[in-house]
Amino acid sequence: MENRFNLIDEPWIPVADYGRVSLRQIFTHNEYRSFGGNPVQKIAVLKLLLGIAQAAVTPADEAEWQALGAEGLAERCLAYLEQWHDRFYLYGEKPFLQMPLVEKLIEERMGKKLASAKSGAKKKEAELAGEPKSFGAGFYPDMPSSNNTMLSQTLFDQKLCDADKALFVVSLMNFAFGGKRVEADMKSLGGKEIGNRYSAPAGPSLGGRTGYLHSFVFTGTLLSDLWINLITQEDLEKTMMWADGVGIPLWENMPVSESCDLVNEYKNTYMATLVSMSRFSLLRDHGIFYLDGINYPSVKDGWFEPSLMLDRSGQDIKPKYVNPEKRPWRELESLLSLAFESKSNGYECMFLRIGLERARDRFEWLSIWSGGLKVSPNSGDQSVKQEDDFIESQTWMHESILGAVEFSQLKLEMNCLDERASCLWGSAVNYFKSFKADNGKKINNTHAGKMAKQAQNLFWQLCERDFQVLVNNCNQSESDAIERQKLRKRFAGYVNQAYDKFCPRDTARQLDAWAKCRPNNSNYLQQET
Structure with a gap:
């Protein structure tokens, strides 16, 4: 070629x-x-x-x-x-990171299947087995399976340009998905028999x-x-x-x-x-x-x-x-x-x-x-x-964050955020448990546990947008301390926002439970930064 x-x-x-x-x-x-x-x-x-x-x-x-x-x-x-x-x-x-010899294996397998085919349908099946596989959408280092669920147009088969094909081959080498989508029912280049249900291991x-x-x-x-x-x-x-x-x-x-x-x-x-x-x-x-x-x-x-x-x-x-x-x-x-x-x-x-x-x-x-x-x-x-x-x-991060004092400040702030997340989870669980639902089940499998987990996930998503600012203000200057206090008020607001999102207060009974279980952020806000 x-x-x-x-x-x-x-x-x-x-x-x-x-x-x-x-x-x-x-x-x-x-x-x-x-x-x-x-x-x-x-x-x-x-x-x-x-x-x-x-x-x-x-x-x-x-x-x-x-x-x-x-x-x-x-x-x-x-x-x-x-x-x-x-x-x-x-x-x-000598195509980059490719093996031209594999085409010969495919042709040999197709020839054997054609020779043993007893009907037109079997011959057509043998011919299709000799065709190259589709790239699918192209952004996963894997071939699409025949029964893939298509949730949007982005998952449909794409015709890749040469640049995308190069990127696909390079990604495939280290990150190939494990599974049965590799060619099978043949001998490998090393002489190993590969059955028709062979499952290849994932990329390392x-x-x-x-x-x-x-x-x-x-x-x-x-x-x-x-x-x-x-x-x-x-x-x-x-x-x-x-x-x-x-x-x-x-x-x-x-x-x-x-x-x-x-x-x-x-x-x-x-x-x-x-x-x-x-x-x-x-x-x-x-x-x-x-x-x-x-x-x-x-x-x-x-x-x-x-x-x-x-x-x-x-x-x-x-x-x-x-x-x-x-x-x-x-x-x-x-x-x-x-x-x-x-x-x-x-x-x-x-x-x-x-x-x-x-x-x-x-x-x-x-x-x-x-x-x-x-x-x-x-x-x-x-x-x-x-x-x-x-x-x-x-x-x-500025290189100063690798100083012992600044690093300790970052650890403190992250530990406090973990505590706020745990507090939110407990408050949401108590809110739903107050309605005496899901008694006797492990909390993670209950409606209360699932809703509390969603509230916690929302809290971390909200915090992520301000995390870079937190890292930038872990020095010990007065201006950094003031900025960290502002961030704590914002993070406390995210706790309440996530709690309110998943713990409604539309009825009198809900309002009573919402008020009793609402997270308390006072210690977090009063703690020195």
């Missing part, structure tokens, strides 16, 4: 305020601030760029990393892309359950973000998680099957966490051939990515999952604790630990970004249902 649409030259990466840009533009323009797209696309593209950066240069230690700088990193990456320019074509003899960055939460330190420009999150050889040795070091990216040396020697070596490198290959795919016409690819261990079995939040304090390693009901900004103080505590009893994140240590001494402003996708598992399949959704949270 003709080599065309080179990712180095063609615009395909969504960048805020600029639209689509190419890989060369990413490393040429230092004014780009952040990625566009959904959170999974942002993480996938960032991982790819970090993979390019690590392949271009991996500093020996912090001193070499400091001397490199963001501009030095960009120069090395541009030179690397020039060297490997022919490996970044989306279409051609998504995880086999409900979706991992990923976190990074950002600084305000994409080039600086890549530099801040660049791992040194010293970091790799301290971590002791990748026996074969940085590794060689797949576009330099593609595997021939899911179980070849190259794959076994690659899974033990840091590069595998940046650019996985959880699906063997090939773009064709307006669709894609889509087979299971390299299978990776779970976090419980030893898989490690620097962007994951992992709790190693117990017998089993526990990752933090995406939770749309508890957005990451609510845990900012626990994330920032990595800058103060060399060893944590709870969740740890390698990128946050290294990034905060670097950024606090070199940037006046920094941010913590967290995001991911919540999915629902069901008998080996993963899909987006009901309350599942993308989430992302980014909080900017």
